Amino acid sequence: MNSVLQPPITLPTGAWKVDATHSQVGFAVDYMVGTFRGTFSPFDATLTVAEDGTATIEGSAPVSGVRVQDENLATHLQSPDFFDAERTPEIRFRSTEIERTGEDIAVTGDLSIRGEKLPVTLVGTVGEPADDPYGGVRFVLRLEGTIDRTAFGLKWNNPLPNGEPALANDVALTAELYLVRT
Amino acid sequence: MRVLGISGSLRSDSWNTRLLLAAAEELPEDVEFELFDGLKALPPYDEDDDVEPAPAAVAKLRDTIAGADAVLVATPEYNSSVPGQLKNALDWASRPFATNVLRFKPVAVVGASTGAFGAVWAQAEVRKVLGAIGARVVEGEVALGHAPTRFDESGRLVDEDIREQLTEVVDELMLVASPRVAVAA
Numbered sequence: 001m002n003s004v005l006q007p008p009i010t011l012p013t014g015a016w017k018v019d020a021t022h023s024q025v026g027f028a029v030d031y032m033v034g035t036f037r038g039t040f041s042p043f044d045a046t047l048t049v050a051e052d053g054t055a056t057i058e059g060s061a062p063v064s065g066v067r068v069q070d071e072n073l074a075t076h077l078q079s080p081d082f083f084d085a086e087r088t089p090e091i092r093f094r095s096t097e098i099e100r101t102g103e104d105i106a107v108t109g110d111l112s113i114r115g116e117k118l119p120v121t122l123v124g125t126v127g128e129p130a131d132d133p134y135g136g137v138r139f140v141l142r143l144e145g146t147i148d149r150t151a152f153g154l155k156w157n158n159p160l161p162n163g164e165p166a167l168a169n170d171v172a173l174t175a176e177l178y179l180v181r182t
Numbered sequence: 183m184r185v186l187g188i189s190g191s192l193r194s195d196s197w198n199t200r201l202l203l204a205a206a207e208e209l210p211e212d213v214e215f216e217l218f219d220g221l222k223a224l225p226p227y228d229e230d231d232d233v234e235p236a237p238a239a240v241a242k243l244r245d246t247i248a249g250a251d252a253v254l255v256a257t258p259e260y261n262s263s264v265p266g267q268l269k270n271a272l273d274w275a276s277r278p279f280a281t282n283v284l285r286f287k288p289v290a291v292v293g294a295s296t297g298a299f300g301a302v303w304a305q306a307e308v309r310k311v312l313g314a315i316g317a318r319v320v321e322g323e324v325a326l327g328h329a330p331t332r333f334d335e336s337g338r339l340v341d342e343d344i345r346e347q348l349t350e351v352v353d354e355l356m357l358v359a360s361p362r363v364a365v366a367a
Contacts, residue, residue, distance in 0.1 A: 075280045079316035086286040086318075156313065 009100045010053030012129050012139065016179035018045040018059075019138065025061065025175045029149070030168035032160065038068040038077075040091070047141070047179055057095040057107055057141075059175075063088065081156040088114045100126060107143060113152040120145055122173070129181075137181045144174045183213045183359065186250035190257035190268035190304075192222045195337075197294040197329035198256035198301075201348070204339035205254055205292065208349045210356065218246055227273045240274050244283050247275055252288040252359035253317075254352070259295050259304035269311065276315040285316040290355040292324035292348065294332075300325025320358050322351040 026039040043061035063085040066077050078085040095109035096119070108121045122145035129139040149155075149171045157165045187202040199217070206215040223239040231237055236244065247253060258265055276282045291308045293301030302325045312319050324347045326332055332341040339345055 072279050075285075075316060076314060079285065079313070080318045081313045081316070084318075 009102065011047065011049045011055050011098070011100060011105075011126065012137075012181075013049045013051055013053075015182045016047040016049070016139075017182050018043075019178040019180050020044070022178045023176055025059075025177075026173075028172045028174070029170070032166050036068075038066060041065050041067050045175075045177055045179075055095070055098045057093070057098065057109065059093040061091045063091060082154050084114055084153075093120075103127075105141070105143070111147065111152075114154065116152045118147075118151055120147055120173075122175070124175075132180070138178055141177045141179055142175070143177070144172060146170050146172050183210075183252075183356070184250050185209060185213055185215050185355070185359075186218055186246055186253045187215060188218045188221065188253060188255045188268070188271070190221075190255065190265045190308075192267060196258075197296070197326070197333070198258050200333055200337050200339065201292055201294045201324070201326055202254060202256045203337075204345065205256075205348050205352050208345070208352045213356070216246070216250070218243070220246070221267055221271055224267065224271055224274060227270055232274075232277050243271060243275055247287065248283040250287075252290070252355050253284075254355060255289060255291045255308055255312075257291065257293045257301055257304045257308050259293065259297075259299075259301035262303050264304050264307045264311070268308070272308075272311050272315065279315075282315060284312065287317050288320055288355055288359040289317045290320040290322065290351050292326070292351060294326040294329045296329050298327045300327040318358060320351065320355050322347075322354050324348050324351055 020042060024039060025043050026037060028035050028037045040061040042065050043059060045059040047055065047057050049055040063078060063083040066083065068074050077083055092112040093109055095107050097108040099106045103125045105126050106121060106123045108119060110117050111120045122143040124143035127140035129137050132138050148169050150169050157167050160166050187206065189196055189199040189202050191198040202217060209215055220239055220242045224243060225231060225237055225239065257268055275284050289312050291305050293305040295301040305323060309319050324344060326344050332339060332344060334340045
């Protein structure tokens with residue numbers, strides 16, 4: 001048994017900004033017989049890591065940037081049945097605690113959708129920083145988590161012929177963030 | 183503030199139109215109420231006719247909704263559902279979908295019927311349709327059943343319980359329609 005206390009592994013220090021071209025933030029939700037997926041574009045994310053290892057991740061995405069294949073569905077998602085873009089045009093996230101063990105990471109923070117600010121925990125992996133061809137340094141942060149959309153007021157549903165709701169309440173969120181040191 | 187009333191019943195002596203007029207009495211004094219009178223003139227929805235310029239009756243519907251700060255719909259119930267011409271009007275109003283005049287528009291739904299249940303199924307379906315169109319559907323319901331017993335000979339609503347429910351729905355509609363800043367999280 002190892003009695004030596006291991007120092008916490010921190011994220012690489014500095015200010016990091018997402019490379020939006022190569023990063024992706026998406027959602028997946030069970031609908032009828034399968035899983036329906038969409039993405040958020042544009043979005044913004046920054047990571048700040050102080051010398052003492054204290055780290056904060058902040059992110060935001062305009063509701064108008066919820067991307068799905070069909071224009072009519074995109075419009076319905078903007079409406080009060082879902083995101084209510086008129087009243088709450090932005091989705092925001094700010095971390096409150098980041099815990100890293102090896103390449104594993106858990107990010108807890110406040111997610112704000114539709115005026116509801118609720119705690120969520122996202123888990124994932126951290127890549128090693130590497131030099132890119134443009135003279136910069138970057139690493140990848142992959143995160144995922146599940147939220148209950150109805151807790152944020154996205155309550156639309158429709159019953160299937162068997163009486164079961166067509167759309168699940170649990171929504172999986174995924175983010176693959178290329179972070180570039182600024 | 184301007185509120186548009188749309189009665190799903192075309193009949194000149196309609197219970198639903200009376201219900202709307204009763205609701206109008208509960209509006210604040212500075213709120214202007216207009217009863218939409220063009221429902222019957224709307225042609226059946228046909229995508230071939232859904233062009234610019236829109237048919238005159240359709241343009242009138244869209245312009246009137248666009249000019250209102252809130253909409254109050256009163257629906258009867260035909261065969262457990264929404265009357266065809268009211269659904270037809272909502273279908274016309276919903277086009278072009280992405281920028282339609284009902285999008286984010288505060289709308290409340292009430293209903294009257296001669297039977298016991300006060301058009302609750304039709305109201306639920308109108309709310310569902312409005313939600314799909316993108317309207318801001320206000321919570322609250324007025325289900326006026328046994329309509330002939332609720333109005334006096336001059337057509338005035340005399341049921342105080344219904345009037346109280348109507349006031350609650352109208353108040354909620356006014357609250358939702360009043361200009362507010364975006365909710366900050």
